[in-house]
Amino acid sequence: MMSQAPVIACKNVWKLFGKDPEGYYARMPEGHGYDQIRADGYIAGVKDVSISVGRGEMLVIMGLSGSGKSTLVRCFSRLHDITGGTIEVEGQDIMSLSEKDLITLRRNKMGMVFQSFGLLPHRTVLDNVAFPLEMRGQDRHTRRDRAMEVIRLVGLEGREDYFPRELSGGQQQRVGIARSLAIEPDIWFLDEPFSALDPLIRREMQDEFLRLQAMLGKTIVFITHDFDEALRLADRIAIMKDGAVEQCDTPDQIVLNPATEYVRKFTEDIDKSRVVHASVLARADAHGEGAPVPARATIHDLAATLVSDQRDMIPVADGDRPLGALSRQEALRVLVGA
Amino acid sequence: MAVLSTNAAPVAPRGQTALALVALAVALTLLHYAGLLPAWLTRVPEALVPPFAPWLDAAFTFIRTDLGLEKLTRWIAEGPLQFALDTTANLLYGKRRWPNLGPIPWSAIAGSAAVLGYALGGWRLALLAGGTFVWTALIGQWKIAMETMSVLVVAAPLAFVIGLGLGIAAWANDRVDRAIKPILSILQTLPFFTYLLPAVIFFKVGPTAGAVATIVYAVPPMILMTTLGLKKVSPAVIEAGQMSGCTRWQMLRHVYIPAARTEILVGVNQVIMLCLAMVVLTAFIGMPGLGAKLLAMMGSFKIGRSFEIGITIVLLAVTLDRLSKAWVVRVPEHHPRGTPWWRRNKYLLIGLGVFVGFTLLGQAVDWFSEIGRRQSWSRGKEIDAAIKAFLALGPVQSVTDQIRYVFNVWILIPFRDFLLSIPTPAFILLFAAAALALADQRVAIWAAVFFGIVALTGWWDRAVITLYSVISAVILASLIGLPIAVWASFTDRRANRILLACDTAQTFPSFVYLIPAIMLFGITATSVVMSILIFAMVPLVRYTVEGLRDVPPEMIEAAEMSGATRMQKLWKVQLPMALPTMAIGFNQAIMFAFFMVIIAAFIGTQDLGQELQRTLAGADLGKNLVLGICVSLMALSFNMVLTTWADRKKAALGL
Ligand SMILES: Nc1ncnc2c1ncn2[C@@H]1O[C@H](COP(=O)(O)OP(=O)(O)O)[C@@H](O)[C@H]1O
Ligand SMILES: [Mg+2]
Numbered sequence: 001m002m003s004q005a006p007v008i009a010c011k012n013v014w015k016l017f018g019k020d021p022e023g024y025y026a027r028m029p030e031g032h033g034y035d036q037i038r039a040d041g042y043i044a045g046v047k048d049v050s051i052s053v054g055r056g057e058m059l060v061i062m063g064l065s066g067s068g069k070s071t072l073v074r075c076f077s078r079l080h081d082i083t084g085g086t087i088e089v090e091g092q093d094i095m096s097l098s099e100k101d102l103i104t105l106r107r108n109k110m111g112m113v114f115q116s117f118g119l120l121p122h123r124t125v126l127d128n129v130a131f132p133l134e135m136r137g138q139d140r141h142t143r144r145d146r147a148m149e150v151i152r153l154v155g156l157e158g159r160e161d162y163f164p165r166e167l168s169g170g171q172q173q174r175v176g177i178a179r180s181l182a183i184e185p186d187i188w189f190l191d192e193p194f195s196a197l198d199p200l201i202r203r204e205m206q207d208e209f210l211r212l213q214a215m216l217g218k219t220i221v222f223i224t225h226d227f228d229e230a231l232r233l234a235d236r237i238a239i240m241k242d243g244a245v246e247q248c249d250t251p252d253q254i255v256l257n258p259a260t261e262y263v264r265k266f267t268e269d270i271d272k273s274r275v276v277h278a279s280v281l282a283r284a285d286a287h288g289e290g291a292p293v294p295a296r297a298t299i300h301d302l303a304a305t306l307v308s309d310q311r312d313m314i315p316v317a318d319g320d321r322p323l324g325a326l327s328r329q330e331a332l333r334v335l336v337g338a
Numbered sequence: 339m340a341v342l343s344t345n346a347a348p349v350a351p352r353g354q355t356a357l358a359l360v361a362l363a364v365a366l367t368l369l370h371y372a373g374l375l376p377a378w379l380t381r382v383p384e385a386l387v388p389p390f391a392p393w394l395d396a397a398f399t400f401i402r403t404d405l406g407l408e409k410l411t412r413w414i415a416e417g418p419l420q421f422a423l424d425t426t427a428n429l430l431y432g433k434r435r436w437p438n439l440g441p442i443p444w445s446a447i448a449g450s451a452a453v454l455g456y457a458l459g460g461w462r463l464a465l466l467a468g469g470t471f472v473w474t475a476l477i478g479q480w481k482i483a484m485e486t487m488s489v490l491v492v493a494a495p496l497a498f499v500i501g502l503g504l505g506i507a508a509w510a511n512d513r514v515d516r517a518i519k520p521i522l523s524i525l526q527t528l529p530f531f532t533y534l535l536p537a538v539i540f541f542k543v544g545p546t547a548g549a550v551a552t553i554v555y556a557v558p559p560m561i562l563m564t565t566l567g568l569k570k571v572s573p574a575v576i577e578a579g580q581m582s583g584c585t586r587w588q589m590l591r592h593v594y595i596p597a598a599r600t601e602i603l604v605g606v607n608q609v610i611m612l613c614l615a616m617v618v619l620t621a622f623i624g625m626p627g628l629g630a631k632l633l634a635m636m637g638s639f640k641i642g643r644s645f646e647i648g649i650t651i652v653l654l655a656v657t658l659d660r661l662s663k664a665w666v667v668r669v670p671e672h673h674p675r676g677t678p679w680w681r682r683n684k685y686l687l688i689g690l691g692v693f694v695g696f697t698l699l700g701q702a703v704d705w706f707s708e709i710g711r712r713q714s715w716s717r718g719k720e721i722d723a724a725i726k727a728f729l730a731l732g733p734v735q736s737v738t739d740q741i742r743y744v745f746n747v748w749i750l751i752p753f754r755d756f757l758l759s760i761p762t763p764a765f766i767l768l769f770a771a772a773a774l775a776l777a778d779q780r781v782a783i784w785a786a787v788f789f790g791i792v793a794l795t796g797w798w799d800r801a802v803i804t805l806y807s808v809i810s811a812v813i814l815a816s817l818i819g820l821p822i823a824v825w826a827s828f829t830d831r832r833a834n835r836i837l838l839a840c841d842t843a844q845t846f847p848s849f850v851y852l853i854p855a856i857m858l859f860g861i862t863a864t865s866v867v868m869s870i871l872i873f874a875m876v877p878l879v880r881y882t883v884e885g886l887r888d889v890p891p892e893m894i895e896a897a898e899m900s901g902a903t904r905m906q907k908l909w910k911v912q913l914p915m916a917l918p919t920m921a922i923g924f925n926q927a928i929m930f931a932f933f934m935v936i937i938a939a940f941i942g943t944q945d946l947g948q949e950l951q952r953t954l955a956g957a958d959l960g961k962n963l964v965l966g967i968c969v970s971l972m973a974l975s976f977n978m979v980l981t982t983w984a985d986r987k988k989a990a991l992g993l
Binding site: 112120122 | 529572574576577578579580581582583584585588592593596597599669670672673674675
């Protein structure tokens with residue numbers, strides 16, 4: 001998945017809020033913690049984050065409210081200017097971009113969906129969706145055609161002449177999604193897009209989103225504070241606390257091998273068996289007898305087999321390709337959550 | 339007070355200082371009564387009064403001639419502004435100027451107004467808008483009303499554009515914001531007469547000066563509403579705009595301004611209302627129109643005609659207010675795809691049709707284009723006779739006479755004489771003590787400085803008389819208004835009715851408040867206080883009702899569950915919670931009173947307003963400004979004290 005150069009690469013990124021962040025950053029002692037910074041009157045929105053996002057990857061950022069998720073993503077799109085470190089988007093240092101280049105980058109490469117939708121209240125659905133195209137200076141007909149295309153894509157056909165106030169929350173967020181897709185962005189940022197929606201609609205929107213993603217295959221940075229949502233969507237999950245990324249890894253690794261105590265606590269209540277896949281437990285050097293289990297199955301999917309099977313080592317295969325074998329004991333431990 | 343204050347500890351030293359100041363003031367006053375106070379401590383001696391007026395005159399002359407500002411202003415006055423005013427004057431009442439098309443028949447304007455009303459708010463608004471113009475025509479005031487409107491339709495858009503521009507500048511640039519804020523607060527407390535004279539001097543007498551003074555007066559609220567609206571745009575909308583790749587200009591044009599639409603339109607409403615109120619007042623520099631006619635009629639005590647003109651002004655005000663408010667809350671209508679253009683623009687087309695139809699009808703039938711004096715329905719003389727007969731009725735006359743007598747002899751004159759008897763330093767100390775007790779040290783010092791400046795101008799006695807009118811009117815307004823407000827707040831229905839009445843009353847141009855006062859009490863000091871009283875009571879009642887109604891329902895329920903009676907609920911829960919809001923109303927009442935007291939000078943007073951009005955006849959710019967600044971400084975002092983107090987109370991109550 002990460003075969004090519006990363007789409008977004010950030011190194012030691014800092015974002016401080018306060019009176020004179022640059023000055024403070026310059027004289028800040030090495031290894032200053034979040035609370036010490038806070039005592040000095042600054043807030044570390046993002047604290048020494050190094051992370052990269054590969055092409056076509058879906059990175060989910062998680063963390064409690066106030067942990068810096070939104071701030072980090074706003075640094076990626078330079079809605080915030082970072083205080084220290086570097087962020088490269090497609091190999092370009094975004095802090096060195098002129099205003100004009102930045103606008104070009106946003107007009108052509110980036111789309112963003114907001115938790116509170118951010119729709120322009122005085123524009124119809126169609127005009128909201130066509131807005132980024134209008135800003136690009138596209139003529140009326142082309143932009144209307146394209147807008148209608150994405151409106152159809154998100155399933156809002158027939159509502160294009162409505163105003164945002166006439167739509168439900170879920171429909172409004174569809175407009176937000178359509179707008180962010182109108183310019184066919186390569187990179188798609190979604191800041192808690194579904195948290196303002198009620199659970200049923202949220203589920204429906206997630207399915208919708210997965211369908212879109214399967215169709216479009218974009219590079220995605222997705223923020224959520226809902227673990228189930230993260231697990232459904234993520235290739236990798238980054239867990240943030242106090243502005244810093246505690247761990248960034250696949251969901252399986254996060255629940256199996258939490259890097260810090262915080263991550264362990266954070267993932268404590270998760271049903272690990274639903275997250276961990278057979279492929280992760282499979283050891284390449286081990287052998288097992290009999291019929292293999294599929295690599296993509298979660299331990300939860302295999303529960304019946306694991307309990308009734310008598311083998312110690314069960315082979316795992318991805319289609320026809322053998323991956324090795326997993327230890328039944330280990331798998332059972334995951335199943336009972338020990 | 340002490341019972342209510344939750345943080346008793348820090349209050350104590352402030353309270354003690356205040357008490358000490360009061361004691362000092364009382365001592366000074368008693369010494370003065372005993373004849374022991376030297377004259378230079380009673381009033382600022384003549385010799386020590388700095389020649390502020392000549393200084394200001396010199397400064398103005400410098401700006402005018404040496405800096406050449408006058409050339410610019412005269413050019414504007416004689417060029418574009420005059421042109422715009424002439425054009426509207428031609429269209430609305432047929433002044434012989436380009437484009438020489440007018441006057442537009444009254445029926446065409448009334449018809450189009452009705453269609454506009456219908457488009458914005460249905461039949462009721464159509465009736466109001468159309469009815470207002472029909473009334474104006476039928477009562478025979480079409481020409482003077484159009485004289486007023488011709489200035490209004492030029493001044494209001496200009497004030498809007500200037501206010502919007504400055505508002506955007508203040509929002510975009512902190513330095514501009516900081517520079518503009520203090521100027522705005524002074525501008526808003528300067529009496530209107532202080533705008534008029536510079537306008538006349540810089541922009542020549544006549545409609546141009548009137549338009550300029552009106553614009554300057556109407557701009558500040560537009561600036562404030564614009565910055566308020568722009569600051570309130572939600573971050574998500576802003577970020578969405580940025581992520582859509584908007585340039586700065588696109589952000590402003592397509593994101594900020596449309597998103598701040600509501601506040602900006604509320605600003606438009608305020609601009610229109612202020613412009614109307616002020617255009618009427620430009621009568622004092624001889625501008626023709628409704629105001630001038632009203633001034634003339636009141637001056638010769640023709641109550642009937644004054645009353646009719648008052649109704650016209652009020653109807654125009656209410657119409658403009660309702661139309662612009664309807665526009666504020668109007669949401670764009672969504673048309674299904676493929677709706678033909680004539681259907682999308684049906685109101686525009688109907689409006690045009692009505693306009694053209696009546697214009698043609700006016701060509702054929704004179705009555706539809708102009709209603710002559712003979713045909714008018716004015717009943718001025720009859721109303722006059724009726725009102726005079728009513729006032730002459732035994733019981734009525736005895737009541738008004740009684741009120742007048744009691745007021746004058748028992749309340750007003752003794753109060754005024756008492757205030758005048760206090761030595762200047764003692765007066766300033768008293769005010770500072772009050773400021774210290776209610777607000778804080780900073781405000782107290784500023785208030786003392788402000789009043790000190792007033793004392794130094796040498797207009798102290800007149801300033802005190804101004805203050806006396808303001809204070810007595812506001813106290814009387816509270817005595818009448820607060821019980822009404824409390825009574826109204828008991829049920830929703832009453833509260834809504836009173837609020838609606840206040841809302842409507844607040845749209846009336848200030849000038850019309852003189853009419854009932856003069857009607858009942860003639861040209862006397864009682865009328866002065868009465869007109870201020872009615873004018874100031876409106877915000878007082880309104881904010882009190884709002885404050886009492888806005889108490890969180892949980893609190894009232896909690897009080898009810900604790901077994902509080904209605905009175906206990908009122909005294910222990912609602913009033914303390916409503917106090918900050920009431921203070922805002924009180925503050926506004928005082929500001930309104932300062933405004934009105936200057937206008938009431940027309941009835942005949944001995945205060946600053948009287949002097950101010952006198953300067954309007956000449957070119958005494960320095961004196962005019964000094965007087966205006968005296969009024970402004972006193973108003974600002976009250977404003978500071980009350981807003982600081984309200985803010986502190988609000989913070990203490992956790993609102
Ligand atoms: N514009 C800002 N000014 C000051 N502090 C900010 C600003 N934006 C965010 N913060 C602070 O940075 C921290 C991280 O905020 P945010 O990224 O919004 O958290 P999350 O999205 O994870 O809930 C919070 O403590 C927040 O108060
Ligand atoms: Mg957030």
